[in-house]
Amino acid sequence: MxxxxxxxxxxxxxxxxxxxxxxxxxxxxxxxxxxxxxxxxxxxxxxxxxxxxxxxxxxxxxxxxxxxxxxxxxxxxxxxxxxxxxxxxxxxxxxxxxxxxxxxxxxxxxxxxxxxxxxxxxxxxxxxxxxxxxxxxxxxxxxxxxxxxxxxxxxxxxxxxxxxxxxxxxxxxxxxxxxxxxxxxxxxxxxxxxxxxxxxxxxxxxxxxxxxxxxxxxxxxxxxxxxxxxxxxxxxxxxxxxxxxxxxxxxxxxxxxxxxxxxxxxxxxxxxFCVPSQGSGAWLPAPLIEARMKEEGEVLRLELPANYLHLNQLQQAMLIAPFLARLSAALERLPDDVLFSFGFDFGRVADLTTGTLLAIERNLKRREALSFELRNVPGKEQKLITKMVLNAVRSRLVGAAFDATGMGWTVAEDMGRIFGLREDAEGAGLVMAIHFSESWYRTEMPPLKAAFEDDMLSLIADRDHVTDLRSVKLIRGIPRVPPVREGEKGKKRHGDYAIALALAHYASRMQWREFDYTPVPAPAGRYDETSDYGDDDGPYRMGSMRRSKGTY
Missing domain, CATH: 3.40.50.300 (P-loop containing nucleotide triphosphate hydrolases)
Structure with missing residues (x-):
């Protein structure tokens, strides 16, 4: 067109x-x-x-x-x-x-x-x-x-x-x-x-x-x-x-x-329309991607069975508990002397949900501290997992950018209830809901490529993530993920990690302010099955990640 x-x-x-x-x-x-x-x-x-x-x-x-x-x-x-x-x-x-x-x-x-x-x-x-x-x-x-x-x-x-x-x-x-x-x-x-x-x-x-x-x-x-x-x-x-x-x-x-x-x-x-004619090929060459994958660690992955929602609460908790335990242990290992940014790309049926946490060092180099992928995981559990990550770094979080396309908006909105929903790039709040557009890709993807080229980004080595990053192509002169999905039948990928990383890198460049606060204690009471974003996570709760100093 x-x-x-x-x-x-x-x-x-x-x-x-x-x-x-x-x-x-x-x-x-x-x-x-x-x-x-x-x-x-x-x-x-x-x-x-x-x-x-x-x-x-x-x-x-x-x-x-x-x-x-x-x-x-x-x-x-x-x-x-x-x-x-x-x-x-x-x-x-x-x-x-x-x-x-x-x-x-x-x-x-x-x-x-x-x-x-x-x-x-x-x-x-x-x-x-x-x-x-x-x-x-x-x-x-x-x-x-x-x-x-x-x-x-x-x-x-x-x-x-x-x-x-x-x-x-x-x-x-x-x-x-x-x-x-x-x-x-x-x-x-x-x-x-x-x-x-x-x-x-x-x-x-x-x-x-x-x-x-x-x-x-x-x-x-x-x-x-x-x-x-x-x-x-x-x-x-x-x-x-x-x-x-x-x-x-x-x-x-x-x-x-x-x-x-x-x-x-x-x-x-x-x-x-100001779109330079382009050659063919991937936006990022594989050798450059692999050269930036230097971090130790694993990508935490959770895939739930198709009948998960038909199981009782105890059975559901047993299925998700091992992943939450691994996530909790990984969060405890995070460094205390750096700032963090977070990117979240939502998926539910055809696509993966991916989350990426970047540590921002004093020299402004971004190092991937944590990455997770969720397949066939309902929205409530996705919010729980995301809240655990953000709570763990709440005092040092400069921003979190969420894919707000379709159902992804519900996760961004509920995280915004807890951590502050930012209406625009210059506003307050930690959570920024991103409605993807050509303009967003045109202005926000070049800084990510520059970080690759300037060695200002270090990622966890993962074969699937190389594939996702390689899937980004220039479409009408703008770096985007094409609509074609790749991978094995039933488990195809759609550049999901590339989008989460782009969001995390965008969040790392958001304007931020820091101030002290005293949290209000959560009221005692039983688990509320209707709560998707409260402090009490019921049978999934793996321990408090609360901090006494916040960044908004």
Missing amino acids: NAPISREEWQKLRAETVTAIDDLAADLGMPKVLLPYQSKAVGLLESTGVEVLFVEKSRRIGMTWGLSSYAVLKASKSKKAGGMDAMYISYSQEMTREFIDACAMWSRAYAEAAISQDEFLFEDTDPNNPDETRHIKAFRIQFASGFEILALSSAPRSLRGKQGLVIIDEAAFVENLKELLKAAMAFLMWGGQVVVCSTHDGTENEFNVQVQDILSERSPYAHMRVDFDDALKDGLYERICFVQGKEWSPEGEAEWRQKIIDFYGDGADEEL
């Missing part, structure tokens, strides 16, 4: 959410100048602290037009007011001419004094062969402020001798982006800025490598992503209709959207 939603779904969405085109701006006599995503990019660059901005974008959504407004703002200001030269680089002369034309328009709109708009020949000298030069046609606007906007159609080495704002447009297609970025980043030493904006051109392209480093938190740069549908939601087609003098309608927009998608065909994902 080339688009996330169908033509009919898009027509319905836009009919429900669209707003009328803004009234003419009071000062300029034109519609609100920048669309929301263009305004966001300019706002980020205007804000303090944003030195480098990478923008993943759809083709032809007017992002360059928005960035040209920022270039005019910077070049037209005095040095005291924060003005500076602005340089624009792309791979074609047509794009640079278009950029200068847009800057000229913005200069008139802002009523800024532009002294000249001209073409000139730029000499590019090879430092290894100083006698050899080549002339490059460039475009320039000079301002009364003394600064200028300079647009070049290639990546001249002489960029190293300049200073100011540099915009690298369609960066994935420029020649030798890696070297160009090295030269551009030198601008930061004297207060410059770097904007790298592009449609994708494959997963191995340097532009995508840089984006993945940002998402993996290896790079501190700012990041934006605007795909075709994002631009449409922000009013792109409405603006097109306004400029062309057409009447907007949700039916017309849906038809136009589908026409554009059909035009790009198999390339629509990359050209319109």
Whole structure:
């Protein structure tokens, strides 16, 4: 499928959410100048602290037009007011001419004094062969402020001798982006800025490598992503209709959207929806996975018979007691001088339930302290097991992320009753319920891969877990577990451990706060069969794991 939603779904969405085109701006006599995503990019660059901005974008959504407004703002200001030269680089002369034309328009709109708009020949000298030069046609606007906007159609080495704002447009297609970025980043030493904006051109392209480093938190740069549908939601087609003098309608927009998608065909994902084309193969290579499996220990596994729910309470307790004893012993062996995070992927019929506890060391390396798998285990027993784990590390737990898809929400909700349910990543509470989406996988899986690559993760060696991690594939450019299940008949796996590990790693990066508390003693009383989350676990109780200091 080339688009996330169908033509009919898009027509319905836009009919429900669209707003009328803004009234003419009071000062300029034109519609609100920048669309929301263009305004966001300019706002980020205007804000303090944003030195480098990478923008993943759809083709032809007017992002360059928005960035040209920022270039005019910077070049037209005095040095005291924060003005500076602005340089624009792309791979074609047509794009640079278009950029200068847009800057000229913005200069008139802002009523800024532009002294000249001209073409000139730029000499590019090879430092290894100083006698050899080549002339490059460039475009320039000079301002009364003394600064200028300079647009070049290639990546001249002489960029190293300049200073100011540099915009690298369609960066994935420029020649030798890696070297160009090295030269551009030198601008930061004297207060410059770097904007790298592009449609994708494959997963191995340097532009995508840089984006993945940002998402993996290896790079501190700012990041934006605007795909075709994002631009449409922000009013792109409405603006097109306004400029062309057409009447907007949700039916017309849906038809136009589908026409554009059909035009790009198999390339629509990359050209319109910010999904770089990918090669084949697993997301994580087996040698890398096995190199990170250094921890001693076993994966605790529990499989209950199909007739478990038809047995009496005593028979059920006898079946589950050995597993609880092993779990209790493993929890007692946990170190006392580290923090912990927990990930839980729910399964009941077709899939396994998997839980992973990571210890976070002082150097921020994550070591797998405990892992368990449950097959054909009812929800009540799953909650009991999960509560035992979380209670054992309650005073040192920074976060727990739960698969909240389907029945998994009930476990997350009941654990939230005990340990605090967190509504969002910045909120309070230890338990975060995760409703998986493309956006979640896109932003949260790269940090996990980075941990593998940087040797900041150490796991318990287990053959099935290697299989689960190898099952993660790039689907539309996003690392996910495919719908196909693998394994022996009746006991197939579905990458369950990979999801639990991703959740635990996500939880280890959650914002957390620590404070002391005094627990309220549990009231004395008999076991309540209706309680799935109380402190009294009836015949399953294996001993108290209570602590006197908590992290919420």
